[in-house]
Amino acid sequence: MTSPLVVYVIAFTVPLFISGISFPFFIKFMLKKGIFGIDIHKEEQPKVAEMGGIVIIISLIISSMITILVIDDSHVQLMVGIFCITITIAGIIGIIDDFVNLNAILKPVLLLLASVPIIASTWFSTGPLYNPHPYFPLIGQTQLTIVYLILLPFAITVPANAVNMIDVFNGSMAITTIIVLIATFIANLIIFNIDDKTTDPTSIFVLMIIGVLVAFLIFNRYPARVFGGDSSSLAIGASLGAIAVLGRLEIVIIIAIIPFIMNSFGTIGSVKGLLERRKMARPTKMTKDWKIESTNDPKAPITLVGLVIQKGSLHEKDIVKSFGILTVFSSILAIITAILIRVAI
Amino acid sequence: MRLHKLTPRLYGVLGLELFVFGTFIGICAIINAFIVDIPDSPNPTINFIIATSKVLISIILIAIWLYLWYYITKRLMIGKEDLQEAKKIKREKKQAKMQETKEKKKNIKT
Numbered sequence: 001m002t003s004p005l006v007v008y009v010i011a012f013t014v015p016l017f018i019s020g021i022s023f024p025f026f027i028k029f030m031l032k033k034g035i036f037g038i039d040i041h042k043e044e045q046p047k048v049a050e051m052g053g054i055v056i057i058i059s060l061i062i063s064s065m066i067t068i069l070v071i072d073d074s075h076v077q078l079m080v081g082i083f084c085i086t087i088t089i090a091g092i093i094g095i096i097d098d099f100v101n102l103n104a105i106l107k108p109v110l111l112l113l114a115s116v117p118i119i120a121s122t123w124f125s126t127g128p129l130y131n132p133h134p135y136f137p138l139i140g141q142t143q144l145t146i147v148y149l150i151l152l153p154f155a156i157t158v159p160a161n162a163v164n165m166i167d168v169f170n171g172s173m174a175i176t177t178i179i180v181l182i183a184t185f186i187a188n189l190i191i192f193n194i195d196d197k198t199t200d201p202t203s204i205f206v207l208m209i210i211g212v213l214v215a216f217l218i219f220n221r222y223p224a225r226v227f228g229g230d231s232s233s234l235a236i237g238a239s240l241g242a243i244a245v246l247g248r249l250e251i252v253i254i255i256a257i258i259p260f261i262m263n264s265f266g267t268i269g270s271v272k273g274l275l276e277r278r279k280m281a282r283p284t285k286m287t288k289d290w291k292i293e294s295t296n297d298p299k300a301p302i303t304l305v306g307l308v309i310q311k312g313s314l315h316e317k318d319i320v321k322s323f324g325i326l327t328v329f330s331s332i333l334a335i336i337t338a339i340l341i342r343v344a345i
Numbered sequence: 346m347r348l349h350k351l352t353p354r355l356y357g358v359l360g361l362e363l364f365v366f367g368t369f370i371g372i373c374a375i376i377n378a379f380i381v382d383i384p385d386s387p388n389p390t391i392n393f394i395i396a397t398s399k400v401l402i403s404i405i406l407i408a409i410w411l412y413l414w415y416y417i418t419k420r421l422m423i424g425k426e427d428l429q430e431a432k433k434i435k436r437e438k439k440q441a442k443m444q445e446t447k448e449k450k451k452n453i454k455t
Contacts, residue, residue, distance in 0.1 A: 138373045139381060258362050265418045311354050322351055329359055333366040
């Protein structure tokens with residue numbers, strides 16, 4: 001029997017190494033094929049390889065397969081498989097979006113499909129892999145059987161779009177999501193009192209995503225050599241949703257991604273509905289010293305970036321740091337939520 | 346820029362995060378104190394109604410919380426002046442529409 005600790009090490013290191021080794025080749029290949037974007041936030045306007053999400057998705061698929069081979073427990077194997085399929089569906093929708101620019105309404109609707117494997121898991125197992133009795137702070141376990149099933153598809157599409165909307169600067173998506181995942185890992189330990197004798201699927205999911213994001217961050221941090229594109233942000237966002245549902249950490253993750261949701265609220269509220277990012281007026285422009293300032297365009301969406309640069313222009317690196325500060329704070333609140341849940345159980 | 350210089354710029358957003366968290370915990374405390382403890386009835390019909398009411402009240406509370414969150418985020422992002430301007434534009438549009446319908450009614454009568 002493989003020790004859970006060995007499984008966790010594999011879950012973290014395999015995606016880290018696969019994507020870490022693949023990215024340099026991928027960047028060279030994409031630049032050679034002319035698939036690149038211009039980083040408009042830099043004076044030199046460098047060419048940056050696009051669609052790094054492909055490497056992320058492939059790394060996650062391979063590492064899921066290896067993890068499944070290593071684990072002995074068939075229930076955990078099924079959970080890892082379902083998790084992998086969910087991310088892959090969201091990632092494929094992201095790849096399609098990268099190629100053909102999906103309609104702003106069609107994209108979230110298509111993302112509802114990503115929740116199908118979780119709902120359909122009932123057919124492959126003795127019971128559903130999700131548990132319609134989420135934990136609430138101070139209350140403990142609740143019985144939301146029907147309501148939970150109605151809300152389940154949104155549990156994937158909402159975080160996927162929220163992460164997609166925050167992926168606007170070098171490293172912003174990777175840094176903030178890693179912080180959220182670290183908080184999720186700690187919250188999982190607090191709530192479920194995980195020991196080292198049984199393999200915990202939630203810990204596997206979290207470590208897998210952290211592993212792939214650390215490798216991605218090396219190439220996406222300022223100055224970025226690769227952009228993740230919608231394929232990466234939708235896949236990673238869907239993974240947050242899947243972790244919330246499969247790991248029974250719904251409330252913890254909602255609290256941890258408060259800055260992401262605020263960003264989406266601002267955008268949706270200001271443009272009055274869903275609108276494709278490329279069709280919106282630009283909310284920011286560059287100053288002469290290559291800092292980012294607001295365009296003050298009334299038609300532009302009001303985002304978290306707008307809030308951060310309200311008191312004056314900022315360098316791209318500082319905006320990402322600000323996102324980091326906001327996410328660290330919300331992650332601390334998420335850990336407090338976990339403690340309050342633990343008290344109630 | 347150092348973190349200690351960046352953080353004061355974010356006090357508003359950090360405050361909002363704290364407010365969102367605080368109100369959510371408050372709602373959970375209300376649900377825990379007043380809704381969860383409602384005893385079950387031996388009559389299945391009444392029991393069903395009680396259970397449905399419990400879920401409905403909780404959902405309404407959560408919906409109010411979400412709307413408050415959305416509204417304050419919007420207020421914080423848009424700012425007072427822009428909000429007043431948006432209201433003014435909305436009022437003007439409404440007045441223009443009312444004027445139009447009045448004229449239409451007049452034309453029909455004549």
